[in-house]
Amino acid sequence: MATEQSNSASLLSHNVETSQLKVHRIGIIMNGVTGRMGTNQHLIHSILSIMKSGGITLSDDSIIMPDPILVGRNHIKLAALASTHGLTRYTTDLDEALKDSYNVIYFDAQTTNRRVEAVKKAIEAGKHIYIEKPIATTTSEALQLYELAKEKGVKHGVVQDKLFLPGLLKLQRLIKSDFFGSILSVRGEFGYWVFDGINDGGIIPQRPSWNYRIEEGGGIIADMLCHWRYVIDNVFGQVTSISCLGATHISERIDEQGKKYEVTADDAAYAHFTTKNGIVVSWNSSWTTRVRRDDLLTIQVDGTKGSAVVGLRECWVQHESVTPRPIWNPDNDNPLDYKENWTKVPDQNARSWDNAFRVQWEMFLRYVVTNEPYKNDLLEGAKGVQLADLGIKSWKERRWIDIPDL
Ligand SMILES: NC(=O)c1ccc[n+]([C@@H]2O[C@H](COP(=O)([O-])OP(=O)(O)OC[C@H]3O[C@@H](n4cnc5c(N)ncnc54)[C@H](O)[C@@H]3O)[C@@H](O)[C@H]2O)c1
Numbered sequence: 108m109a110t111e112q113s114n115s116a117s118l119l120s121h122n123v124e125t126s127q128l129k130v131h132r133i134g135i136i137m138n139g140v141t142g143r144m145g146t147n148q149h150l151i152h153s154i155l156s157i158m159k160s161g162g163i164t165l166s167d168d169s170i171i172m173p174d175p176i177l178v179g180r181n182h183i184k185l186a187a188l189a190s191t192h193g194l195t196r197y198t199t200d201l202d203e204a205l206k207d208s209y210n211v212i213y214f215d216a217q218t219t220n221r222r223v224e225a226v227k228k229a230i231e232a233g234k235h236i237y238i239e240k241p242i243a244t245t246t247s248e249a250l251q252l253y254e255l256a257k258e259k260g261v262k263h264g265v266v267q268d269k270l271f272l273p274g275l276l277k278l279q280r281l282i283k284s285d286f287f288g289s290i291l292s293v294r295g296e297f298g299y300w301v302f303d304g305i306n307d308g309g310i311i312p313q314r315p316s317w318n319y320r321i322e323e324g325g326g327i328i329a330d331m332l333c334h335w336r337y338v339i340d341n342v343f344g345q346v347t348s349i350s351c352l353g354a355t356h357i358s359e360r361i362d363e364q365g366k367k368y369e370v371t372a373d374d375a376a377y378a379h380f381t382t383k384n385g386i387v388v389s390w391n392s393s394w395t396t397r398v399r400r401d402d403l404l405t406i407q408v409d410g411t412k413g414s415a416v417v418g419l420r421e422c423w424v425q426h427e428s429v430t431p432r433p434i435w436n437p438d439n440d441n442p443l444d445y446k447e448n449w450t451k452v453p454d455q456n457a458r459s460w461d462n463a464f465r466v467q468w469e470m471f472l473r474y475v476v477t478n479e480p481y482k483n484d485l486l487e488g489a490k491g492v493q494l495a496d497l498g499i500k501s502w503k504e505r506r507w508i509d510i511p512d513l
Contacts, residue, residue, distance in 0.1 A: 223251075
């Protein structure tokens with residue numbers, strides 16, 4: 108076991124007060140930080156980015172400054188990651204990191220099936236909890252984490268990054284300003300081609316192999332339906348029922364060691380949802396589709412007064428007053444350019460959009476330090492797991508399923 112702790116005096120006390128500035132230093136245990144999400148989104152684009160920009164400003168004379176300790180299995184990888192980013196705190200010993208009262212938040216971006224055990228330990232150690240989705244592999248375990256956190260009185264949150272993407276923020280603003288009139292239906296298309304490494308002449312697959320093994324917590328239904336749950340609940344209306352068809356379209360892939368393995372998890376999901384306010388939602392998720400649309404995720408919203416197509420960063424709208432009048436006639440060349448008469452929603456905020464993960468980290472850190480309201484908690488995370496569980500049940504039983512309140 109290797110444990111390195113910061114020798115920088117400025118990092119040793121929780122709150123440092125100088126004559127000008129009060130600094131709330133927050134030790135954050137980052138477990139699974141050598142993975143794709145851990146390194147890129149959470150360490151580089153969120154925590155390091157906050158640190159580099161001077162912390163989070165609370166007032167003229169007080170800031171929050173996060174201080175990560177990197178946790179993982181592989182000492183060499185951790186040391187390399189730490190040194191690349193000028194960090195000194197890293198360890199392969201989670202229990203040691205949990206014992207240290209300087210660390211007040213436990214963050215987890217490990218593979219999904221390792222999450223529950225580690226989060227339980229962290230709650231037991233009295234740490235505030237902020238974790239990747241899905242928060243567990245079953246609804247009952249997810250609810251158990253929520254109950255444990257509540258009992259222990261620690262603060263808790265789940266990553267719900269899609270809500271903070273520029274495209275989705277623009278959409279939420281359109282809904283607030285009643286652009287759509289009555290929203291009738293929503294069509295989500297998510298996905299792209301993930302190379303299998305076999306039939307494509309050895310192109311390296313761009314997702315980890317555990318995603319394609321159900322026994323390791325993989326599967327696109329488990330992975331994506333928890334995202335669609337919070338998007339639909341928060342943006343359109345509470346999800347009330349689901350019908351889902353899963354599929355494993357590609358049965359063999361190449362793993363990180365170049366070895367062929369059998370795919371045991373679903374790699375595509377074709378789902379329908381209804382909402383409490385009567386909106387019909389259909390949503391495809393696929394790692395086996397090639398993209399000829401505006402973005403890797405597009406959401407088309409059709410309302411009585413207007414429609415929108417939302418991508419990760421952009422949003423295009425068409426008002427009823429400029430809606431063309433197509434007439435079905437396959438015998439003639441099409442006279443209409445269907446992409447005309449759509450307007451790109453401008454960046455009205457007059458500032459560059461912050462990374463969605465960073466936005467949410469800032470919210471959670473403010474919640475921990477100043478008790479600002481924070482609603483993306485473990486109960487919300489459990490709802491995502493519930494939708495995935497019921498999606499799989501719907502597929503296996505070939506039927507619609509109502510979603511009970513949690
Ligand atoms: N919010 C999002 O948009 C989003 C996107 C992708 C993934 N995720 C979630 O993030 C989590 C990580 O996904 P990823 O794509 O970064 O995966 P990854 O395989 O790149 O990383 C997984 C991490 O877990 C660690 N790990 C794996 N097996 C372990 C073991 N036996 N013991 C200890 N550590 C182990 C790895 O070392 C690595 O640090 C998953 O739960 C996934 O659902 C979220």
